Amino acid sequence: MAIGVEQRDVVVVGAGPAGAAAALFLKRADQERDVLVLDRLTGEKYSRYHRMCGQAISRAAFRDLSPLKPQNILHRITHLRDEWSDGNFIEFRSHGYILDRPSFLRGMLDRFRSLGGEMRAAALGSVARDDEGLLLYLSDGRVVRARKLIAADGSRSLVRKALFKEEPPAMLRMEQCLVQKEVREDTLTFIQEERYQGGYRWEFPAGDLCCVGFPRGTDTVEGEIMERHRRNIPIGGVRCVERDGVYLVGDAAAMANPVTWGGIRVSMISGRKAAEAVASGSPQVYQQWWERTPLSPARFMEAYASLGKMTDDDYRKASKGINRNPLSWLRAYLTRGEYRHLYDALLLCLRYGW
Template identity: 35%
Template sequence: MLSLEKLEKNFDKYHHMCGEAMSNKAFEDLAPLEPQAVEFRIRRAVEHWPGEVVIETEAGGMIVDRPRFIRHVLHKAREEGCHTENASAVEISKLPDGYRVRTGDGREFSAKYLVGADGWNSLVRRTLFPGGPRLLWAEQFITDEAAEKDTMHFYYDQRYRGGYRWEFPHPAGKRIGFTRGADERPTYLERQGRPIPYGYDQMVNGNACLIGDAAGQANPITFGGIRIGMVAAKMAAEAISNGKLEEYALSWPRSPYASPSYVKAFDSLRGMDNAELFRSVKPFRKGYGTLSGIRALLNGKKYRELYRAYDLGAKWGW
């Protein structure tokens, strides 16, 4: 197996454009891979909603140094026989028995199977697949503000247009992110920006497949993508190993990572003003649990898809 890595120079900068949060549950899916490059252990999530609703829940997870974590994954892959090259693909062509990739430095590589894990503006997708994912543009700021080291804060408001503002711990202090242009920029040490791709449903075309941001697999409710992309990669690798890439095309849409509830809920949230956001969360104002779940069901059918997406997202979205 050959892996082309195009970000040698800007590897850290690119991969730090992320909340870098992963749940403990993620590593049950990714076994035998274990947590690495952990910077903070997360124990709480605090949600701030219109109407002064604040919901605090236990959250088992971590903030990782994503570049160091990915380097560890690459190291493990090399130990298992993966060959890596630093090069930027500039052209892809279909061959009778596979694909040819030409790089910016003039080299050519060919293979029977082609996996596009080349980001939201994927060359593989643009060359071999129709259309593309929807994009939610977000920006993140690294600040020297003090932060609770074990807590993630989420702020919901109509101005985030279906998204939210997040405040997570960072070694320099705090990372603050939100839908681009929704808030004033804080005083920052570093500014980061990127699109969050979601809502694309074609994973396989012949012997080519897409994973991660290239496949628009980010969760539009949680904005999570690390775990999701890695699980998709594991599914695709197993399908290729079996010589049946179509298995990935069948298994991914059936997984809880790809539930259509996420996009439906996000589209619903985009149209909500603060009064409706408050009405939707009102049954949970004293916290999540069995009684609040019953109250939510009695709240009517209008928000049931939203509640389903929240429940799935909490379990599978980070």
């Protein structure tokens, strides 16, 4: 073995929602375990990267993350509002939060460190497997040999490419701006029109600002833009999420919901599940969880494909007469068979999509 190679038990690459959750839950499960977290970003660059998000997460998500609690809450959300091009809209009661995501993540990483975990500002440059296990080559020239690797390195995951040779079924290109605009503090607004190509424009409260986003190139933003972000969301899920001690979690495994694009919840829960599989020495339970979880994007991919073909006329027909009265849904469900799978998916999204 080469001299100067550092030996580690578990390395987590990436300190976003998936990596921070994996690291914290692993230390909670087994405080004696040696866990090293790597992230290529620090300071304001890390904050800016993690503000590149609607920062919305449902209250239900925290049931699966207990005893973790929502912290650094900017807004308490009580309603979701869907708007269509003909002016029709519907509001659902749904509870959750807009978090100050960079601070929330830093809080988790602080707790991880207080349990003896180690964090290092370094990028993984490449990864290889040899007879003795995994070798990680870092941007600072160091080489780490790891027994287990949790890959939480986001949409362009280097680990996924190198060790799983699998690409996400689809990659959505997003644009998001923080602007000065009045919005309701308790409501997430989604505007669904043909031009969003099966997606939507979102307008969420973001502290004193409004967070506006849409698929890149489909819309523009008026008013003074305080920050503009561009990033991809991988969707559709990869098939294999564990192989010989390497776990793919969060965006690295394309776990975000294809209809809502919510990815924080499933990222954090996958981080926890991977940590539990490592701690218990049963890697197969992670793959089994992934194949069975109702959060899995596979069941939403048909709706994603259909939404991509929706015209404004389709949206008008599908939403006509629908309001908060459950009977209006039932009537639409029974009489508009062509949209039935979309109604199913939207109702499931209320439960599992954020």
